[in-house]
Amino acid sequence: MNRNLLLFAFVALLFIATGMLQSWNSALGILNMALISAIMALGVNMQWGYAGLFNVGVMGFVALGGLAVVLTAAQPVPGAFAAGGWAILGALALAAATLAAAVAIWRRMRAGWTRTLTLLAVLIGGFFAFRALFDPAVAAIEAINPALTGNIGGLGLPVLLAWPAGGLLAAIAAWAIGKTALGLRSDYLAIATLGIAEIIIAVMKNEDWLARGVKNMISLPRPVPYEVDLQRSAAFVSWAQGWGFDPVTASAIVVKLCYAALFVAVLAIIITLSELALRSPWGRMMRAIRDNEVAAAAMGKNVTRRHLQIFVLGAAVIGIAGAMMTTLDSQLTPGTYNPLRFTFLVWVMVIVGGSGSNWGAVLGGFLIWWLWVMVEPIGLAVMGAVTAGMADGSWLKVHLQDSAAHMRLLTMGLILLIVLRFSPRGLIPGR
Amino acid sequence: MDILNALVAFLNFVFVPGLAYGAQLALGALGVTLIYGILRFSNFAHGDTMAFGTMVTILGTWGLQAAGVSAGPLPTALLALPLGIAVTAALVLGTDRAVYRFYRRQKAAPTILVIVSLGVMFVMNGIVRFIIGVEEIGFTDGERFLITAGDFRNMTGLSEGLAIRTTQAITVVTAVIVVAALFWFLNRTRTGKSMRAFSDNEDLALLSGINPERVVAVTWILAAALATTAGVLYGLDKSFKAFTYFQLLLPIFASAIVGGLGSPIGAIAGGFVIAFSEVTVTYAWKKVATYLLPDALAPDGLVQLMSTDYKFAVSFAILIIVLLFMPTGLFKGKSV
Incomplete structure (x- = not known):
């Protein structure tokens, strides 16, 4: 347990260092997406870590969560x-x-x-x-x-209701997918989920009647006040100035903190429930099925039904995270959903954190998201150092500096391979 | 009623593009199926192996073009193809050494190997983006058409034209040569026979003194050659873009699974099944229907079953149907 606390302290230190060295505003921005990523990783960890289901259609469920925000919260x-x-x-x-x-x-x-x-x-x-x-x-x-x-158009309901709605939409889709594809072998399930995610994105891009397709839905409602309104409010300005803050920066930080509080609440609820479930007889049964399906079936456990159950639950959690992400962006842009970012990156989080361990998934979500954001500036700095000796305007220098942006995928792949090789059970091993 | 023109329109818009696309998919699926047969996992990095091989070939093509070398009417890329294959083979052999061999010795579960291949996919994707960037690159040169639509119309006097692009002809011819060579290799040579024996029954093959590392190495080289050829043909026919190649993974896997994973002949059949269904379902049949039906019945709409944006859905639907009714594919594949 001490080791786990140290790991979390280390990740916290990374965020604090970002806040001190860059700005608290950007550190909070990274933290908010990290919280959402942690929830996505929890969902994937339920399917993979509890039950050994290989779902590479995470992107599809994230997108369905986003769609739910439009359908419930947008103005009619x-x-x-x-x-x-x-x-x-x-x-x-x-x-x-x-x-x-x-x-x-x-x-x-x-x-x-x-x-x-x-x-x-x-x-x-x-x-x-x-x-x-x-x-x-x-x-x-x-x-x-x-x-x-x-x-x-949407129903115009409060946007917080869209989060459970996103989970529900993703769960319904997962039920339909699970009914057809869960009987298949693990590799086939992987291909099937990969394909379904692509189809969900294709539908969202092309069915303009649903959520305007690639014309995007913008300025979706927010559960927190707008920065502009805060800056206009005399009470807020005097409060900020009383503490010696610049009102503009303070308003951005307060808004991000409000989001962070909401996300932490959701994460706390989900992780409490997951931990309780994992320690319950139900959790032991799921692990038994994961470790030996034949033996579990011989004990009278209905393997197919349990697989369907956990697949739907995991998808619902991913859907909630997807809805939260769309709320944070307050826009739905189907063109930006990319499997490398929304499916495979979440998998890196789960594997690095430790499959089967909820706290591991959360740690992986924080750490990998921080890295994903920070690799680009770090890569630029490294490239700057490498190319410092080269003549200005030489093609190699220009090329190297331009391609620093692509360091992300390379780094994520290397991290995944190294963890799988030297610490296959992840940072916080599950049981 | 104009059957001849309808037939030409069908050939021009459905058959020829479908044939070329099917050949590209078949070559890609052959690589996937070989890896599955010998190494027993689904290689998610295959699309990015294709992208890497194509990238090396493009760099070679640029080098040749700068040196003033050309293949006359044929695309210069064909001359650079051996270079692409060699570099890609070196890369995948290195990857096997550094990454996969460890898990093979451990006898890791297939799913673990799939996750490992996800890591390799990230790294390869990163390398490709790092070296050549993310933009769309066209690298075909030489003669553009074997027959242009205008020439065909003049020759036959029909109102409908049939255009065959050089790249389409090259795709089909190359695919036939590659497939013939591959089957000759698998069925007639000693190494090929030992590969088939290894795929059928690993323990028995080991017992008869087959060197597993050699079989695995040959498999990787073949997979690299197939992936690079498929990637270059696809790139010549359409264009090269790192992300498109990653997305090709889905139809390629669909082809391999529909045919039966581990079955080379199945991979070829699967490639054409997927390609022709994608093209026929997303093609607007108005033109063909107008020729075939009497004027009174001529359709108003496009007579398109689904918009082209849903072509993934088509390959996927076929995949699901085949899996539900024939779990091991059209040609009996393996199931691990």
């Missing part, structure tokens, strides 16, 4: 739902019914040409009926003030 678009909302819901219900009918046909009818033909007829008929209902509704919604809205 007048007339959009009346124009095509019901038709779209009907079309989606029709698509679900078609798939359910196809599954029923496959299960109930006897194998043979009749079944194949009926199945094809239902699927093709369902597809065209779906398009016939869906396309005009989408066109009607996207026609409403396309420069500013053109989407179905």
Whole structure:
């Protein structure tokens, strides 16, 4: 335990040093994203560390969390739902019914040409009926003030409600994915989740009626006051000046601290629940299944159901983190979701922190996020030192300085490989 | 009713692009499937190996172009391809030495090896970005078309043109040569036979005196050659961009799994299945339909089943369907 405290103290020192040497504003900015990353890592750790499920579709669940923020908290678009909302819901219900009918046909009818033909007829008929209902509704919604809205709009609820909503949306998606893909072998599950994440991003980029696609949703509501409002408030300015702070810097820091407090609260709730779960009989059962599926099945444990359960729970946690991230940015930009940043980086956090250990996932989230942000300035400084002796304007010098920005991926890969080789159980090993 | 023009439109917009894309996917999937068969893990770094090999080839091409060497009507990149293969083979052999061998000796679980390959993927991706950057690079030169649409129209008198780009022809020809050579190697040579024996039954192969390190080394060299060739052909046909190559991982894995992981013939079949489904589902069939149907029935819309942005969804849907109904793929693959 002492060693773990030392590790956390070391990471805290990194953030404090950033605050002292750079600025407290940027240190808090890194801290906020680190808190969100820690929650994402907790979600992945549930799936991988508790149950050994290899999910490389983290990005998809993060994005769904972001989508939930738009759908719950954004201002409603007048007339959009009346124009095509019901038709779209009907079309989606029709698509679900078609798939359910196809599954029923496959299960109930006897194998043979009749079944194949009926199945094809239902699927093709369902597809065209779906398009016939869906396309005009989408066109009607996207026609409403396309420069500013053109989407179905949100419910206008408080943005904090969007966080559990994000978890719920991700959980529903994870349930559907788990139902189809969890029976597959580990590598196949990896490819399947990788593909689903790409599809979720493709849908969010192209379905403009949903959240304006690549036109982005901006100025989503925030749970904390705006910096401008704080600077205008006389009470705040006098309070800041009373402490000897510049009101502009103080307002930015106060806003970031408010976010940090909210995120710490969520992280505390999730880690408490995860630790309780891990120590409960349920947690022991999950570890038993992870370590030997056949033995656990022989003891009467329903391995498939437990896998589905933990997959949905982990995805929900990732979805909550995704919603928090979109709230922090107060914008949803589907074009910026990149698997290297949102899937594989979270995996580096989990492996470096220690698979199966909740505190390890949190530590990994803080440490790796700090490194991810700081590698770029450090790389620039190193390149500056390396190229100091070279003639100004020589192509090598320009090239080296330009490519310092790409040091991140290289460093993350090296850290992952080194940890896997020399400390495969991570910084805080799980049980 | 104009069957001939409809056929030409179909060939021009669906068949020829699909054939070239399928050949590229098949070469990529062959590399994945070989690694899976011998080393028994899914190599997530394969897309970035392709990117690395293509990058070395591009640098070689620039060198040759600067020296004034060219291959006449063919792209100069073909001359630089052996260099790309050699450097990539050296890189993956080095990676195996430094990274994978340790886990092989430990007999680590396949999932651990997959996570290790994620680390290798990061490093390779970083190296490629570091050396050549993230911009889109076109590096094809020489003759652009084998037949242009205009020439074809003049030749046949049809109103629809058929254009075949040089890169498409080269892709298909190279793929045929590479695949023939690979199958000859696997089926006729001693090393190839020992590789197949190793893939079928590792213990029996070891017992018969096959040197595992040699088999593994040959596999990595073959995978590097296949990855570089696939990457260069894709880059010639479209263009080179580090992130696109990383994203190619999905259709390539889909091809290998649909065909049956560990089965070379399956990888080729899978590549074409995926490529043709992507192209047919995302192609707007208006033109073909207008030729085939009587005027009264001519379609108003694009007759496109899905927009091109969803091509990942197509390869993925096929992957899921095949996995649900034939868990080991079209051609019986392995399951570890």
